[in-house]
Amino acid sequence: MQIPCPWCGLRPLDEFAYGGDATKKRPTGKRQADTSAWVDYVYIHDNPAGRHREYWQHVGGCRSWIVITRDTTNHAISKAELAPPDSRGGRR
Amino acid sequence: MRYSLSSIIRNAATGHKHWPKVWRNPEPKKSYDVIIVGGGGHGLATAHYLARNHGVTNVAVLEKGYLGNGNIGRNTTIVRSNYLCPENSQFYEHSLKLWEGLSQDLNYNVMLSQRGALNVFHTPAQRDAAIRRGNAFSLNGIDSVLVSREDVKKLAPLVDCSPNARFPVLGGLLQPRGGSVRHDAVVWGFARAADMRGVDVIQNCEVTGFRIEKGQVRGVETSRGAISARKVGIVVAGRSTLVAQMAGLKLPIESHVLQCFVTEPVKPVLDTVVMFAAAHFSIVQSDKGGLVFNGDLDGYNSYAQRGNMSVVSGVAECAASLMPRLSRLRLLRHWGGINDMTPDGSPFITKTPVKGLFFNGGWCYGGFKGTPASGWTFAHLIANDEPHPFASGFTLSRFETGNVINENGAGPQPGKH
Amino acid sequence: MSGQSNRLPSGGLIDRTRVISFTFDGRTYSGHPGDTLASALIASGIHLVGRSFKYHRPRGIYSSGSEEPSALVTLGEGGRTEPNIPATMVEIFDGLVARSQNRWPSLSFDLMAVNSLLKPFFPAGFYYKTFMWPRSFWYRLYEPAIRRAAGLGTVAELPDPDSYEHAHAHCDVLIVGAGPAGLMAAQAAARAGARVVLADERAVAGGHLAGESIEIDGRQCADWAQDLYAELSELENVRLLPRTSVFGRYDGLTFGAIERVSDHIGADTPNLPRQRRWTIQAKQLICAAGAIERPLVFEGNDRPGVMLARAARNYLNQYGALPGRNVVVAANNDDAYLTARDFVDAGADVTVIDGRPQEIVTGSALLADGVDVRFEQCIAQARGKMHVSSVRLASVDGTGESEIGLPCDLVCVSGGWNPTIHLLSHCGGRPRWNERIASFTMGKLENDVQAVGGAAGTFDLQKSLHEGVAAGVSAAKACGAKPSRTVTAPSVDKLPSYGVQALWRALDSVSKSGAAFVDFQNDVTVADLEVAEREGFGHSEHAKRYTTLGMATDQGKLANVNAIGILSELLGTPIAETGTTTYRPLYTPAALGTLAGQRQGHEFRATRHSAMHAWHEKNGAVFTDAGLWLRPYYYPREGEDFAAAVKREVLNVRSAVGMVDVSTLGKIELKGPDAGTFLDRLYINSFSKMKVGRARYGVMLREDGMVFDDGTVTRLAEDHYFVTVTTANASPVMQHMEFCHQVHWPELDVQFCSVSEAWAAMAVAGPKARDTLERIVQGIDLSNEAFPLQSVANAKIGDAFVRVFRISFSGELAYELYTPANCGLGVWEAIMEAGAQDGISAYGTEAMTVMRTEKGHVAGPELDGRTTADDLSLGRMMSERKDYIGRWLAARSGLVGEGRIQLVGIKPVNVGDRFRMGAHLVNAPGAIGPDVSHGHVTTSVYSPACDHFIGLALLKNGRNRIGERIFVASPLHQEIVEVEVTHPVFVDERGERMRG
Incomplete structure (x- = not known):
């Protein structure tokens, strides 16, 4: 498998580390979020047979975390982008 | 027909023309007491024990394709019970005890071969971790022996025990009762035994939906029509997420590909199962002579039942380095199984939020060795609506409370276990 | 040396000017450059080359390519022993040594062939029905016997010398x-x-x-x-x-x-x-x-001398080797007529047996008049023990009389072709x-x-x-190329069309399907497929698994399609519905050593050395593996064993001064106005308010609330931090930080970089540490007042830049010094020289473990991924005033309530007793069961300060059990020791030494 890094181009699988489901938003806010939101975020991941949005890091290259869209039934990659922010933090 | 010495001789004399079908090929009925979704090892074991232990025989096992086409036929066939967490160790020890009597119970030789399972360690830190585990096994009544480097040499002469090895061997932890089983025979034996007790084992019958009314399961939709039942068990490791989704369940499971490898057959050269702490690598020689091994997960979600080349070279590096005499032995074939990976590395045998719907899955690396106990405890859960004490920790709710069963200490990413 | 009796006088792509000699089963043969082992053996008149897996039937050369199922040999000797190599793929060279396999005592007289007499008892699946009575006989007798019979060749006795x-x-x-x-x-x-x-x-x-x-x-x-x-x-x-x-x-x-x-x-x-x-x-x-050409399935189709039709003409044309003179060509397609023609041209007697009706055959036009061609016939049986001697024919539809005894010495078969x-x-x-x-x-x-x-x-x-x-x-x-020169295909002879008509097996009432082989190497016969179908294993995947068809070293290249064809006949279903055949890698087997490439032996994994490695080696260090690193474990002196050396190293630190190499620590440098905020969100404690020039211990959690890592966080300037992480987690922590920054908090203005390899690091510890360092460290006042515990400053030793941190893992007055890696050795040696008069000595990781245990500091064995900060008595560091990774899930009921394991110390009740790491804590000796273990000993050392063994342990409700007496059990060693539960600090509880 080769992964198209948005910075480095098509690079071999061995240069990348997997980071899992990229559809989740990390719970934010200053109050104690309820536990089930955190359980959902940490433990319940998207696991489709088909297109999967997932994090990868180009550890053996530019070190960017990227999000790729990959079909889990045949490993074909249809999209790759730099990882967008998963929360609307803003400067605090 | 029961298999016995006399039936063998009788059939040999008549050219084996009179062996009956090993299981019937029934049409699905309209209704059953229990439907088991999934005709793999665990599903068939569940049906067998439902009938044998609980007298529940009005049972259908529904299999999408042919029996045993999933992970039961795609593993390295190793059995052992040396698990650290108490929930796991009592479960897998029960499983090993069932393995030990399974051929007799099923009247089908599953070719259990208890030649020992050896964990080799290389550093003082790995030794200390092995001692911790070994003592945990011993205190749970599981056989466990700490062995020296000299013993490793004797038990597995293939292993490079020289001080010049990149990771010199320090010693090992042996479970003498560990070993291997002929995996396909497990499917066929359970299917035959369940069938003989009246269970309908139905192939080519894909479940396409669940009928749920007011939070109670009423049956399933299949490619061969609707079938009703007030109790339904899902046992489809490898496709758990997809099947559970049809019942509206979201599971803490990721599907990952684990590759297995077999070499050309050679004369006996490795008696025990050997696992190495230097790398995620285990190896066993089959009764046909092939060396069977596996390594790491490929590491990304997959349903493709095949992996990539970095794992291929990775296991070859382990084999050639840890057992240098294997360098010229040739790898014959490799294939992938889809592992249900969970956030703590332990399985689920549990009720679900839907009444009458039960779930069994999330087996990570333990699916094959857990087959009999999985069937035993899942049958208990389905028959009694109460978890079996040996599987009571395997709930979906353990992540809410934090009472996880974390066998190797890795974080909540399923692929890291 | 045997002569090349079957070599034609001319022709082929071999170099007849040179003669090569090689041995097969100890006899010397000759061939020419361009020959394979198979062609050279054929040229020498050798047909019997191997034995089959199960019945040990004599087997010859069946093909001329990598699909060869039968002619497998072991090549080479010693570490170069290579089993199961198809003779068809081996190019001969002078001195080649090849041996046949799976026979005893010899290839032509194989006592194991007795197996074939038991064949009536060994149909497909016989294992599963038998060997169960009495139960104990399985593991005492049957299973060992089955195992002994396994395999074809033998693996090398020695490691492989090649690269x-x-x-x-x-x-x-x-x-x-x-x-x-x-x-x-x-x-x-x-x-x-x-x-x-x-x-x-x-x-x-x-x-x-x-x-x-x-x-x-x-x-x-x-x-x-x-x-x-x-x-x-x-x-x-x-x-x-x-x-x-x-x-x-x-x-x-x-x-x-x-x-x-x-x-x-x-x-x-x-x-x-x-x-x-x-x-x-x-x-x-x-x-x-x-x-790949398909075999024909008939009784005795495995006899030496039966060969694929194109392989036969391949031997003839490419190698000038004549595999037989009295030839029967049996086929269901026209390609085989080329074989017939070429053998006729080579002077052989040829009879063609074609399963098809004459009207669709085109290939016969290639043959001169007078060649005997019989249509709608097939071979029902091949006879001959070690070599085929005759064939019996039958009509393809199984009706009619069969013809007895057509003598031959070569049967060329073609059942069609599989892409x-x-x-x-x-x-x-x-x-x-x-x-x-x-x-x-x-x-x-x-x-x-x-x-x-x-x-x-x-x-x-x-x-x-x-x-x-x-x-x-x-x-x-x-690919974007623009063809400029056109290529045209050349024209070729008009050849007969293919015209195949499937012929899956000879239907002949007289023949024994038990000797009609579908998979040659694994001895799977038509009878086995019949048994499989009869018992309900008719699905092609079940049939394969039940009979082991297609699982041999040729991976069913010859067998699979024939098997599906036969199954479709048995089941009465069209082939398209009977099944297909899936192919998995590898197409042809590959040696493990080759797949590993250069990454084997010592190069299996990289070996990492610190900048001071040469000094450690010169000074007699015994090394230990820590991940990829080699670290000094201890430095034995003349006559010292492990215990003595470690004790001396510890005592020297506690009484004078010692130095340890801590270069393996992960190091990350952070800059930017939000660096402090970033760290606050990563660690359970706060760093944004820490003063410049200060260092503090930090702990980080995973998202699930378990302890991830610990280390030192240092503030070098308002917007400049330096953190250390444990050796094992150097790269996971860096990835985690990058994820947090790039995905969670990209709004934070912070940049960071792993500098683990850029810095050498060493800790100088002991009451005389200051004396030693004051002699050579320039640019800072090391006095306690000017440079108290947790201070950080830049300095120089000689020309080398050093960062000096006053922090202590050992519990002594101690400094950590970081210097650019290329200065590491020089700085280390300078400190050694400066400390000589203070009695400085190097200490290894074990002495470090002893001292951190005496101080109750946690390390790898306690941070095992299953412990919370509170379990490790670090709960008070968990800030209530900020959000940080893992905070909320760490508060789940199962992670805070009754019954958690907690860090405690243990010491033996009888001071002479010792206990070991990995032993478990139990209330009473002897019990067995799931609730017996109350925890385990994470670290155990002999403490020179206490003069007895001490340990750290994770004990259920441990903090409430201080003072209790319990037992430490190591059933693996048959040891049980009574211990007292203590606070986890054994030396200098108030920390005065490190502040001194």
Whole structure:
């Protein structure tokens, strides 16, 4: 498998580390979020047979975390982008 | 027909023309007491024990394709019970005890071969971790022996025990009762035994939906029509997420590909199962002579039942380095199984939020060795609506409370276990 | 030496001017350059080459390629012993040693052949029905016997002395197979300007053309192929890989291949690897892998002397070796008539048995009048013990009389051809039944994949050549090449059409289906398939598993399609519904050593050394592995054992001064106005308010609330931090930080970088540490007042820049010094010299463990991924005033309530007792059960300060049990020791020494 890094181009699988489901938003806010939101975020991941949005890091290259869209039934990659922010933090 | 010495001789004399079908090929009925979704090892074991232990025989096992086409036929066939967490160790020890009597119970030789399972360690830190585990096994009544480097040499002469090895061997932890089983025979034996007790084992019958009314399961939709039942068990490791989704369940499971490898057959050269702490690598020689091994997960979600080349070279590096005499032995074939990976590395045998719907899955690396106990405890859960004490920790709710069963200490990413 | 009795006087691609001698089973034979072991044995009149797996039936050479199921030999000796190699793929060289396998005592007299007498008891699946009574006999008797019978060859007794390497190739177009279609495709793609890799598993290019007597463009086809290959070798944009088997296709047109670099040379080749593993990355694949001929299934079809029809003429034409003089050619297609013609031309007596009706046969036109051709007939049985001596014929429909005894010494069979589509289905493509050719071909291929020639089911040479050209051009275009010179396919002899008509087995009431083999190597017969079908294992996947069909070293290349055909007859279902055949890598087996490449032996994994490694070595350090690092474990002096050395090292630190190499720590440098905020969110404690010039211990959690890592966080400037992380977590922590920054909090203005390798680090500890350092550290006042605990400053030692941190893991007055890696050794030596008068000595990781245990500091064994900060008595560090990774899930009921394991100390009740790490804590000796263990000893050391063993332990509700007496049990060692539960700090509880 080769992964198209948005910075480095098509690079071999061995240069990348997997980071899992990229559809989740990390719970934010200053109050104690309820536990089930955190359980959902940490433990319940998207696991489709088909297109999967997932994090990868180009550890053996530019070190960017990227999000790729990959079909889990045949490993074909249809999209790759730099990882967008998963929360609307803003400067605090 | 029961298999016995006399039936063998009788059939040999008549050219084996009179062996009956090993299981019937029934049409699905309209209704059953229990439907088991999934005709793999665990599903068939569940049906067998439902009938044998609980007298529940009005049972259908529904299999999408042919029996045993999933992970039961795609593993390295190793059995052992040396698990650290108490929930796991009592479960897998029960499983090993069932393995030990399974051929007799099923009247089908599953070719259990208890030649020992050896964990080799290389550093003082790995030794200390092995001692911790070994003592945990011993205190749970599981056989466990700490062995020296000299013993490793004797038990597995293939292993490079020289001080010049990149990771010199320090010693090992042996479970003498560990070993291997002929995996396909497990499917066929359970299917035959369940069938003989009246269970309908139905192939080519894909479940396409669940009928749920007011939070109670009423049956399933299949490619061969609707079938009703007030109790339904899902046992489809490898496709758990997809099947559970049809019942509206979201599971803490990721599907990952684990590759297995077999070499050309050679004369006996490795008696025990050997696992190495230097790398995620285990190896066993089959009764046909092939060396069977596996390594790491490929590491990304997959349903493709095949992996990539970095794992291929990775296991070859382990084999050639840890057992240098294997360098010229040739790898014959490799294939992938889809592992249900969970956030703590332990399985689920549990009720679900839907009444009458039960779930069994999330087996990570333990699916094959857990087959009999999985069937035993899942049958208990389905028959009694109460978890079996040996599987009571395997709930979906353990992540809410934090009472996880974390066998190797890795974080909540399923692929890291 | 035996003569080459079956060598023709001329012809073939062998160099008759040179003679090569080799041995087989200890006898010396001769051949010529260009010969394979198989062709040389045939030329020498040898037919019996091996024994089958189960029944030990005598077997000969069945094919001329990598699909060979029978003629497997062991090559080489000692560490070069190589089992299960097909003789058909071995190029001979002077001194080659080959042996037959799976026989005892000898190949021609194999006592294990007794197995075949028990055949009535050994149908498919017999294991599962038997060997169960009495129960104990299984593991005492039956199973060991089954195991002993396993396997074919034997693995080497010694490690492999040869070397291997791994190479990468990138290309536009990968062409697999240098036969007619592959050669044309390569020429067309290359001339269009594409970068081409052309791989073929054989030594000689041309595919089957190397063994045909056909004219192309008016020349012998083998010469045509050689010339074209030579032309390609001149092109800069073409890489030719002969002797290279492309064994697997992986995602995204990544291919694995094995090149046999020097196997065929034989002599010592110190500058060449034995084999090379290629990773080939292509943009387009053209599969031109040809096709594999199918056996015919009849009783005795495994006898030596029965051979695939094209293989037979291959031996004749390519090697000038005559495998028989009295030849029966049995077929269901027209290709086999070329074999008949070539054998007639070579002077053999030939009879053709064709299963088809005469009206559809075209091949017979090739034969001169007078050649005996019989239509609608098949072989029912081949006879002869060690070599075929006659065949019995029958009509194909199973009716009518059979003819007895047609004498022969060679039976050439052709049951049709199976396209070699393995590579095309490795990535999930499903083969489909193709009625036209009575075999499986691929359905629709992906856009970047093409199949041509035999691999596409095209069995017409002229058409194959055209397909090759077209595929080469279109692949090159798809890669952006602009064809300028056109390539046209040459014209060839008019050859008979293929005209296959499926013939799955001889239907003959007299023959025994128990000796009609479908899978030769694994001895799977028609009778086995019948038993499987009868018992309900008729699904092709069940039948394969039940009978072991297709699982031999040839992976069913010859057997699978015939088996599906036979099953479809048994089941009465059309083939398309009976099943298909899926192919998994590897196409041909590959040596583990080759797959490993250079990463084996000492190069299995990198070995990491710190900058001071040479000093450690010179000073007698015993090393221990820590991940990839080698770290000094202890430094024994003359006459000291482990315990004595460690004790001395500890006492020296506690009484004078010692130094330890801590370079393996992970180090991360952070800069930016938000660096402090960033760290606050990562660690359970706060750093944004820490003063510049200060250092503090920090702990971070995983998202699930468990402790992830610990280390020191230092503030070097308002916007500049430096953190250390544990050796094991150096890279996971860095990835975690990058994820947090890039994904969670990209709004934070912070940059960071791993500097683990850039800095050498050492800790100088002991009451005289200050004295030592004051002599050489320039630029800071090290006095307690000016530089108290947790201070940080830049300084110099000689010309070397150093960062000096006053922090202590040992509990003594201590400093950590960080210096650029290239200064590490110099600084270390300077400190050693400066401390000589204070009695400085180096200490290793074990002494460090002893001292951290005495101080109750946690490390790897306690941070095992299952412990919370509170379990480790670090709960008070968990800030209530900020959000940080893991905060909320750490508060779950199961992680805070009653029954958690907690960090405690333990000491023996009887001071002389010792206990060990990994022992468990129990209330009473002897009990067994799931609740017996209350925790375990994470660390245990002999404490010189206490003069007895001490330990750290994780004990259920431990903090409430201080003062209790319990037991430490190590059933593995049959040890049980009574201990007292204590606070986890054994030395200097108030921390005065490190503040002094």
